[in-house]
Amino acid sequence: MRLSKRILQRLDANLVCRINEIYHNLENVRYDEQHEDISKFELRFWRDVAQKYSREGKPSIWLDYGAGTGFVSSVVGEHLQEDDLLVCCDVSSEMLKICEAKLRNRSPRCRLSFRKNDSTLIPADNDSVDVISVNSVLHHIFDLRDFAAECERVLKPSGLFIVAHEPNKNTKLAFPGGFVRSLARIVFRPKAILFWVAEQSPLSERLMRWITGKVSDKYRRRNRMLADVARQVRQEHLLDFDIRGTEIQQIVDFHSQYGFDRNELCGHIFRRFEVVEFDTYGHLGFYPESKSAIAVERYLRKRWPDAGKEICFVLRLTKKEITGDAEL
Numbered sequence: 001m002r003l004s005k006r007i008l009q010r011l012d013a014n015l016v017c018r019i020n021e022i023y024h025n026l027e028n029v030r031y032d033e034q035h036e037d038i039s040k041f042e043l044r045f046w047r048d049v050a051q052k053y054s055r056e057g058k059p060s061i062w063l064d065y066g067a068g069t070g071f072v073s074s075v076v077g078e079h080l081q082e083d084d085l086l087v088c089c090d091v092s093s094e095m096l097k098i099c100e101a102k103l104r105n106r107s108p109r110c111r112l113s114f115r116k117n118d119s120t121l122i123p124a125d126n127d128s129v130d131v132i133s134v135n136s137v138l139h140h141i142f143d144l145r146d147f148a149a150e151c152e153r154v155l156k157p158s159g160l161f162i163v164a165h166e167p168n169k170n171t172k173l174a175f176p177g178g179f180v181r182s183l184a185r186i187v188f189r190p191k192a193i194l195f196w197v198a199e200q201s202p203l204s205e206r207l208m209r210w211i212t213g214k215v216s217d218k219y220r221r222r223n224r225m226l227a228d229v230a231r232q233v234r235q236e237h238l239l240d241f242d243i244r245g246t247e248i249q250q251i252v253d254f255h256s257q258y259g260f261d262r263n264e265l266c267g268h269i270f271r272r273f274e275v276v277e278f279d280t281y282g283h284l285g286f287y288p289e290s291k292s293a294i295a296v297e298r299y300l301r302k303r304w305p306d307a308g309k310e311i312c313f314v315l316r317l318t319k320k321e322i323t324g325d326a327e328l
């Protein structure tokens with residue numbers, strides 16, 4: 001279900017950012033437990049890129065944008081040296097607190113800095129950063145053109161922009177792939193059906209939230225958190241009408257309802273960058289644990305390499321001059 005026209009008309013970069021801030025400030029301590037999939041899916045990717053690209057510049061500045069509770073920063077920190085600087089920034093001060101505690105506890109060799117950012121402004125000087133990493137953050141940012149301009153501003157010439165865990169727009173699989181994926185979801189992840197039903201209407205959402213809240217502590221806490229976010233949105237008069245929990249979630253994950261298209265993202269929005277690597281993964285849409293689910297995932301990925309649910313890529317800033325605005 002897409003966001004209603006009434007909500008879409010009210011949204012802008014500042015509002016989406018503020019709702020994200022409220023949401024993540026409240027989610028902070030539960031984040032790692034709620035999003036195990038993020039670290040499982042991407043651990044190997046970030047280890048590889050950290051090893052490969054931590055030698056850029058020297059001494060280098062690596063900025064982890066939307067660092068959250070510090071998953072990517074912790075991995076990257078293991079590869080940086082004494083004279084390097086790791087900057088962790090996030091719009092949520094509560095997420096940053098957890099990130100800082102985690103990083104200080106691991107005491108990496110490099111220097112550390114923790115900075116809260118406003119909107120999509122990157123807290124760094126012009127031409128100062130060697131690498132920007134972004135894991136599971138782009139889909140929260142309403143205006144990606146502004147963000148791309150900020151990345152261009154702070155990155156050194158030939159600086160890198162590394163992204164993972166973002167929704168792919170082009171996930172359609174030809175027969176029998178689509179059928180295999182749906183079947184695998186029913187067999188390996190029957191709970192996913194409940195979420196699908198919940199999103200069909202306000203009534204089914206309320207019913208499903210009630211049922212899942214009755215049977216699962218985790219979802220009861222999640223429901224409560226969404227209600228708290230909605231309450232704060234109301235108290236701050238950010239919207240002049242009430243919104244439901246699923247609508248809060250859709251605003252927070254703004255681009256997840258559409259997904260990203262490679263050409264749109266790399267060819268138009270980040271158009272001053274060249275593509276160094278691009279891949280899709282997570283063809284089942286969930287992290288496969290059992291041997292049979294891993295086998296299905298492998299089959300789908302081999303047969304439809306571009307149709308994974310998630311995308312990851314590495315771009316290099318070329319600083320080439322482009323005249324006029326690119327059309328979308």
Ligand SMILES: C[S@@+](CC[C@H](N)C(=O)[O-])C[C@H]1O[C@@H](n2cnc3c(N)ncnc32)[C@H](O)[C@@H]1O
Pocket residue numbers: 017020021024038065066067068069070071072089090091092095117119120134135136137140141
């Ligand atoms: C899904 S979490 C990902 C956290 C971390 N990168 C990870 O992989 O675990 C998204 C993070 O992006 C942050 N965020 C959302 N909108 C942002 C914005 N406009 N600027 C900076 N951070 C933002 C949230 O506060 C949250 O910590």
